[in-house]
Amino acid sequence: MSRTDVLIAGSGPTGLTLACALAQRGFAVRVIERRTAPHRESRGKGLRAGSIAIFKELGAAEPLIAAGTAGVVLRKYFDGEHVNDTPTPADAGLLIGQWQTEEALRDRLAALGVHVEYGAELVGITQDEEGVRVELANGGVIAARYLAGCDGGRSTTRKLLGIPFEGNGDKEPAMVIGDVRAPGLGRDVWHQWFTSEGGGMMLCPMPGTDSFQLQASPEQDEHGEPLPPSLESFQRIFDRCARVPGIRLEDPTWLSSWRVNVRMATRVREGRVLLAGDAAHVHPIAGGLGMNTGIEDAAALGRALAAALAGPDADAALDAYEAERLPVAAGVLADTAERYERVMEAVRTPGRGTEVGLD
Structure with a gap:
């Protein structure tokens, strides 16, 4: 022993x-x-x-x-429109x-x-x-x-x-999360899309990689139950919230859910x-x-x-x-x-x- x-x-x-x-x-x-x-x-x-x-x-x-x-810029969108850019506080630390x-x-x-x-x-x-x-x-x-x-x-x-x-x-997830690639999407800001109907999606460019960390409100099925995270679901949420044609999410290397x-x-x-x-x-x-x-x-x-x-x-x-x-x-x-x-x-x-x- x-x-x-x-x-x-x-x-x-x-x-x-x-x-x-x-x-x-x-x-x-x-x-x-x-x-x-x-x-x-x-x-x-x-x-x-x-x-x-x-x-x-x-x-x-x-x-x-x-x-x-350091010094990440949060790019805010609402109902698909760019609203403003918000720099993180100087003491926010390191991404x-x-x-x-x-x-x-x-x-x-x-x-x-x-x-x-x-x-x-x-x-x-x-x-x-x-x-x-x-x-x-x-x-x-x-x-x-x-x-x-x-x-x-x-x-x-x-x-x-x-x-x-x-x-x-909470029993139900508040968020689906994952690591994905999004070719064609700018990597100089942390993109944050929200909508007047509720929900949203965020894509944060991770340093030293070509991937983004995705965080989004879960999709629900016809019974109001949350759908598990998947690339297909991520794409539907992106299309609904970001409204940016031509961007296809790919290569999901991590898929998960987060509960409060x-x-x-x-x-x-x-x-x-x-x-x-x-x-x-x-x-x-x-x-x-x-x-x-x-x-x-x-x-x-x-x-x-x-x-x-x-x-x-x-x-x-x-x-x-x-x-x-x-x-x-x-x-x-x-x-x-x-x-x-x-x-x-x-x-x-x-x-x-x-x-x-x-x-």
């Missing part, structure tokens, strides 16, 4: 940030990931100043700053695909001698005063002094611990197991705070685990992490819920929209 100081479940931005923070301090760390390979999905596409500062300390910021875009953020963190982690272990699914957790024993779906067992659950909103770690995930969420969920774990520590990122809290996307809050969780947890591993009072260090981050999570949930409502109201007015969520 292999052993390590800290085992991290999940190789998203939260887990990778934590791994870099610990490896940089000289601790033994392993990262397991249920996926069999890295993804290339744009997902969380904005790095705020606090995250960039953390990445600078970890030595991972330079390639992201070089690849990303960059989540897969690129993860790639930069993996590269930094590899330079520190650690590689993500893919195809490793966590299925069991036991712990005692000496450490944690993790069982994998393939029959493997890993022993660690601590386990960090950074495995997303459907966290297996949280579920195995029986930690309640309290809050509320406002939930947080009642605690982020269970003995030697801790939660961070979406495993601990999920909330509306307005303001782009989700991934960034997880990155800040990871930085705080890195400090706490380093103190616990090196110092005489591990419990105090880990309790301090929970005392610091739970109130932050609660504040972010309230803040983003309010931002989301502002955005939903703003898009009904020509020329206004997502920028109100950045204020």
